[in-house]
Amino acid sequence: EAQVTQNPRYLITVTGKKLTVTCSQNMNHEYMSWYRQDPGLGLRQIYYSMNVEVTDKGDVPEGYKVSRKEKRNFPLILESPSPNQTSLYFCASSLNPPGSGSYGYTFGSGTRLTVV
Amino acid sequence: GENVEQHPSTLSVQEGDSAVIKCTYSDSASNYFPWYKQELGKRPQLIIDIRSNVGEKKDQRIAVTLNKTAKHFSLHITETQPEDSAVYFCAARYYGNNRLAFGKGNQVVVIP
Numbered sequence A: 001e002a003q004v005t006q007n008p009r010y011l012i013t014v015t016g017k018k019l020t021v022t023c024s025q026n027m028n029h030e031y032m033s034w035y036r037q038d039p040g041l042g043l044r045q046i047y048y049s050m051n052v053e054v055t056d057k058g059d060v061p062e063g064y065k066v067s068r069k070e071k072r073n074f075p076l077i078l079e080s081p082s083p084n085q086t087s088l089y090f091c092a093s094s095l096n097p098p099g100s101g102s103y104g105y106t107f108g109s110g111t112r113l114t115v116v
Numbered sequence B: 001g002e003n004v005e006q007h008p009s010t011l012s013v014q015e016g017d018s019a020v021i022k023c024t025y026s027d028s029a030s031n032y033f034p035w036y037k038q039e040l041g042k043r044p045q046l047i048i049d050i051r052s053n054v055g056e057k058k059d060q061r062i063a064v065t066l067n068k069t070a071k072h073f074s075l076h077i078t079e080t081q082p083e084d085s086a087v088y089f090c091a092a093r094y095y096g097n098n099r100l101a102f103g104k105g106n107q108v109v110v111i112p
Helices: none
Strands: A006-008 A010-013 A019-025 A031-038 A042-051 A053-055 A076-079 A087-094 A111-115 B004-007 B010-014 B019-023 B032-036 B045-051 B056-059 B064-069 B072-075 B086-094 B099-102 B106-110
Touching: A006 A087, A019 A031, A019 A111, A031 A111, A042 B099, A053 A111, A111 B072, B004 B086, B010 B019, B019 B086, B019 B106, B032 B056, B032 B064, B032 B099, B072 B086
Parallel strands: A010 A111, B010 B106
Antiparallel strands: A006 A019, A019 A076, A031 A042, A031 A087, A042 A053, A087 A111, B004 B019, B019 B072, B032 B045, B032 B086, B056 B064, B064 B072, B086 B099, B086 B106
């Protein structure tokens, strides 16, 4: 089944403790992206990747890191999480960049992160 | 950068009536406009999209219209059903940098 898999689904952590949210897709998509969803703010892009070893900042990259060493994986790293990073996170992938003949994003199931 | 605004933020409709959600965008060079539906507790899913060389696109009970002059596009849902209750996000592609800007979302409630 074609899908984007995120882990974990739920995570509660403490301020300053490094964490990684994993994202993997099995559709050979080139484009991958991370979004955070907060009430009243919609979906805001954190980072995106056009292909292996090609990543770039979105609208809200502060406090996050990403890597794209393999085509299928795009982990989101929080080196020193803070309470303002408490949010619902979505990984998304598409065959091509948005609008470039692709069929739109396939989103993962989401990761609800709470930083206390 | 691109700025996308959605109106109204919440829309309640009687089952069977039509619902219309409007989005405005700021970058006149934007050329791709998708709509995503997010049911409660679920992931967003693409329901329809339109490119700037097309004025209207339909898929069964949903349609999207684009007015490039006024820089707005709208989602139309006809014969609404309870399963249409969800948050709907519009988005516009930033021209030239391969990113999507999302609006803040519209809560649509279909009253049986």
